[in-house]
Amino acid sequence: MKKKLITSLLGAALCLTPHVGAAPVKVGMITTLSGGGSGLGVDVRDGFMLAVKTANRSDLEVIVEDDARKPALAVQIADKMIQKEKVDILTGIIWSNLAMAVVPSTVNQGVLYLSPNAGPSALAGQGCHKNYFNVAWQNDNLHEAMGNYANSADHKNSFILAPNYPAGKDALTGYKRLYKGNLAGEIYTKLGQKDYAAEIAQIRASGADSVYIFLPGGMGIAFMKQYSQAGMTTPIMGPAFSFDQGILKAVGKAALGVRNSSQWNKDIDNAANKVFVADFEAAYGRLPSLYASQGYDTANLILSAMDSADINDQDAFRAALKSAQFDSVRGDFRFGNNQHPIQDIYVREVVMEGDVLTNKIIGVGLKDHQDAYAANCSL
Amino acid sequence: MDVILLLEQLLNGLQLGIMLFLIAAGLTLIFGVMGLINLAHGSLYMIGAFACAAVATWSGSFWLGLMASLTFAAAAGALIEVVIMRRLYHREHLDQVLATFALILICSEGTRWLFGSFPLYLDVPDIFYGAVNLFGVLQYSRYRLFIIVIGLFTALCIYLLINKTRIGMRIRAGAADRQMTAALGINISLLYTLVFALGAALAGFSGALVGSIQSVEVGMGEPVLILAFVVVVIGGIGSIRGALVGALLVGMVDTLGRGYLPQILQLLLDPVFANTLGAALSSIAIYLLMIVILVFKPKGLFPAHG
Numbered sequence: 001m002k003k004k005l006i007t008s009l010l011g012a013a014l015c016l017t018p019h020v021g022a023a024p025v026k027v028g029m030i031t032t033l034s035g036g037g038s039g040l041g042v043d044v045r046d047g048f049m050l051a052v053k054t055a056n057r058s059d060l061e062v063i064v065e066d067d068a069r070k071p072a073l074a075v076q077i078a079d080k081m082i083q084k085e086k087v088d089i090l091t092g093i094i095w096s097n098l099a100m101a102v103v104p105s106t107v108n109q110g111v112l113y114l115s116p117n118a119g120p121s122a123l124a125g126q127g128c129h130k131n132y133f134n135v136a137w138q139n140d141n142l143h144e145a146m147g148n149y150a151n152s153a154d155h156k157n158s159f160i161l162a163p164n165y166p167a168g169k170d171a172l173t174g175y176k177r178l179y180k181g182n183l184a185g186e187i188y189t190k191l192g193q194k195d196y197a198a199e200i201a202q203i204r205a206s207g208a209d210s211v212y213i214f215l216p217g218g219m220g221i222a223f224m225k226q227y228s229q230a231g232m233t234t235p236i237m238g239p240a241f242s243f244d245q246g247i248l249k250a251v252g253k254a255a256l257g258v259r260n261s262s263q264w265n266k267d268i269d270n271a272a273n274k275v276f277v278a279d280f281e282a283a284y285g286r287l288p289s290l291y292a293s294q295g296y297d298t299a300n301l302i303l304s305a306m307d308s309a310d311i312n313d314q315d316a317f318r319a320a321l322k323s324a325q326f327d328s329v330r331g332d333f334r335f336g337n338n339q340h341p342i343q344d345i346y347v348r349e350v351v352m353e354g355d356v357l358t359n360k361i362i363g364v365g366l367k368d369h370q371d372a373y374a375a376n377c378s379l
Numbered sequence: 380m381d382v383i384l385l386l387e388q389l390l391n392g393l394q395l396g397i398m399l400f401l402i403a404a405g406l407t408l409i410f411g412v413m414g415l416i417n418l419a420h421g422s423l424y425m426i427g428a429f430a431c432a433a434v435a436t437w438s439g440s441f442w443l444g445l446m447a448s449l450t451f452a453a454a455a456g457a458l459i460e461v462v463i464m465r466r467l468y469h470r471e472h473l474d475q476v477l478a479t480f481a482l483i484l485i486c487s488e489g490t491r492w493l494f495g496s497f498p499l500y501l502d503v504p505d506i507f508y509g510a511v512n513l514f515g516v517l518q519y520s521r522y523r524l525f526i527i528v529i530g531l532f533t534a535l536c537i538y539l540l541i542n543k544t545r546i547g548m549r550i551r552a553g554a555a556d557r558q559m560t561a562a563l564g565i566n567i568s569l570l571y572t573l574v575f576a577l578g579a580a581l582a583g584f585s586g587a588l589v590g591s592i593q594s595v596e597v598g599m600g601e602p603v604l605i606l607a608f609v610v611v612v613i614g615g616i617g618s619i620r621g622a623l624v625g626a627l628l629v630g631m632v633d634t635l636g637r638g639y640l641p642q643i644l645q646l647l648l649d650p651v652f653a654n655t656l657g658a659a660l661s662s663i664a665i666y667l668l669m670i671v672i673l674v675f676k677p678k679g680l681f682p683a684h685g
Contacts, residue, residue, distance in 0.1 A: 194599075197395065201391060250499060
């Protein structure tokens with residue numbers, strides 16, 4: 001079940017740009033590659049490795065291992081990578097509960113951690129750390145953007161729904177932070193629930209003018225199909241996680257027209273993004289997802305820091321990371337004091353392009369947005 | 380308005396119950412006849428869903444997909460029985476659990492290897508899309524009505540097969556006394572392979588039916604396995620009738636709990652707290668039900684073996 005992939009680029013002779021004197025950087029990636037939810041980890045890995053292969057540098061080594069979405073396994077792999085493999089940087093974790101199990105001890109051992117996905121609030125406020133960088137978002141961000149969008153779309157009576165676990169509560173808290181209308185109802189469902197007949201009946205009876213859901217993975221697929229099969233037409237909103245490229249095909253036409261928030265989309269107009277989307281499709285034969293874009297950005301951030309600093313001078317390397325001198329595929333990108341992104345969050349709509357379901361940007365949900373916890377961080 | 384909602388929720392409860400029965404029937408059949416704990420039931424459920432999704436996408440016909448789910452799951456079941464299970468009948472339950480647990484891992488990774496990590500597309504056929512108007516006031520999903528009909532029909536078929544046919548008689552005889560049945564000249568090995576394949580086909584069939592309104596992905600079988608065990612334990616392990624009653628009970632309690640517990644608690648408690656407590660209670664309601672039933676009926680509602 002464990003998959004080990006070692007990329008050591010020995011083509012040093014072919015390397016055109018010499019990096020005089022800089023020590024090689026060893027990156028350990030722990031991500032979910034098997035079992036439920038492995039699509040996300042595969043995308044982060046593929047995006048990351050695409051950037052690494054494109055850079056083709058002899059002084060960057062990446063080790064990838066599968067955490068099978070199990071916190072205990074992730075901790076074990078992290079220990080092994082830090083103590084035996086002596087990695088300089090860890091990255092790759094998808095889920096917030098795994099991140100909370102791995103990140104604090106990693107950064108306290110003097111190893112850098114760059115998150116390509118999970119952004120739990122506990123690591124953004126008082127729990128921030130000089131060795132912890134989040135290259136994706138703080139967990140609340142996409143939900144906040146959608147709450148803000150709901151105001152401008154004139155939704156005044158939202159029904160909101162999320163699974164009963166910490167990220168679900170963060171999601172609805174995030175939505176309510178900026179949303180100004182009334183709530184037609186607020187439901188927490190069981191995590192992993194796949195049948196939503198009872199909830200859909202309540203939504204129908206509530207007279208809501210819009211529905212906001214945070215149901216990642218299979219839960220979202222199930223909800224969307226059942227919602228549309230039941231003949232419901234009240235508009236649905238959500239974060240990108242339930243309407244991303246990897247999932248849309250499984251949801252099918254039920255997803256058409258859904259508005260969702262994301263910090264990235266394949267139609268963002270900048271040179272780096274065009275190259276990324278084209279290269280990703282050429283390399284893997286599918287459209288990239290936001291997870292892939294986050295993996296790609298994470299790798300490019302590391303590469304940019306390697307250009308200006310030596311990994312053995314950790315202060316300089318951290319400063320180089322924090323300056324974020326790389327071309328992010330999402331356009332403008334910089335770090336706030338807590339080393340979480342300050343970025344635009346877009347509103348997208350699910351559309352049909354040819355016979356492929358995908359997303360199109362229709363507006364900006366929040367401009368230059370920083371998370372709500374940054375003020376509590378002492379960095 | 381509230382009466383309509385209640386009516387809809389009752390119908391939802393019935394439908395969830397029938398869906399659970401479809402999922403649990405194969406599990407309880409295999410245990411009742413063969414005394415075998417088959418943890419790989421969820422994997423057969425997954426195999427059925429994947430077979431249906433793949434064939435439906437390839438051929439464009441949901442019905443062909445449904446046939447494929449039956450065929451592939453039954454074939455997988457027969458293969459598993461002949462290659463692995465046959466060696467485990469005389470062993471302890473722990474050995475059976477270990478072997479079938481290994482099968483879960485093998486099936487999950489095998490499926491991922493074949494189909495990739497991303498969920499597959501499977502939707503209900505167009506004629507079942509949308510809602511019908513019941514009694515002039517209630518909008519109800521056509522496909523869910525279809526599941527109710529199919530579930531009741533399946534229950535009837537299994538009942539007739541076990542109780543009214545010659546092969547059913549042999550199955551019952553085999554369950555009562557394996558050696559005596561073999562001594563009477565009945566090919567008990569073949570019979571067991573048939574029963575296992577039938578149980579697997581039921582699992583695969585339910586995977587296809589349920590997968591088309593939920594999601595078809597690797598790992599979809601494990602949560603379902605837990606639910607199926609709850610149903611089987613409540614109903615009495617090995618009893619088809621018990622599985623039907625248990626499934627309906629679980630479906631009703633779960634649906635009504637999710638629909639009404641938070642509201643009922645709000646009459647008594649602070650709304651925010653009531654909402655949190657209601658959400659927590661409704662997600663454990665079926666397990667509470669199981670505990671209560673086991674306290675009074677330790678062998679379930681309809682114990683199969685006395």
